[in-house]
Amino acid sequence: MLKILLAGQGGQGVLSAGRFIAECGLHEGKEVSYLPAYGPEMRGGTANCSVIVSEKPIASPLCTVPDVLIAMNAPSFHKFAPRVAKGGLIFVNGSLSDCYVERDDVRVYDILANDLAIEAGDIRSANMVMAGALCELTKVVKERSFINCLNEQYVAKPHVCEVNKRAFAAGIAAVAEPNKEQ
Secondary structure: EEEEEEEEEEOOOOEEEEEEEHEEEOOOOEEEEEEEEEEEEOOOOOOEEEEEEEOOOOOOOOOOOOOOEOOOOOOHHHHHHHHHHOEEEEEEEOOOOOOOOOOOOEEEEEEEEEHHHHHOOOHHHHHHHHHHHHHHHHOOOOHHHHHHHHHOOOOOOOOHHHHHHHHHHHHHHHOOOHHHHH
């Protein structure tokens, strides 16, 4: 079982990245839970979601102590980093946040998600950069499943699909290099 908390600001794609991870788990026949939470604002407010992917039934969708945190901005990083389980992973968007955490019992990856998304073709794909990093290090879902979900979601928007695929690949590459870990 892997408990994932994705957090950021409204409009950063936190909820959609979480939904993609959950859908991929479903496609692979796994048990999943997806629980979004967001402020009343359309954009700019807080947004987070918890996703649990498991081979066995999930008793509760609550994710109070996540195994993994994806923090898309500084407020989310500083708010949720203390909650991550010992031995957990933290992916922080280094384009918008420092990655300093007063813990030595978690692995922190500083990923320049916004910069990599721009290189991929659209800053709005920063969430896919982080999803790629997550999939590479945790193997929570297969890369092929994620690509298939992107193809299904964006069948009518091939350009958007290609940008998201490039961003996803950039996230994989960002953590595949040994010098990226902090």
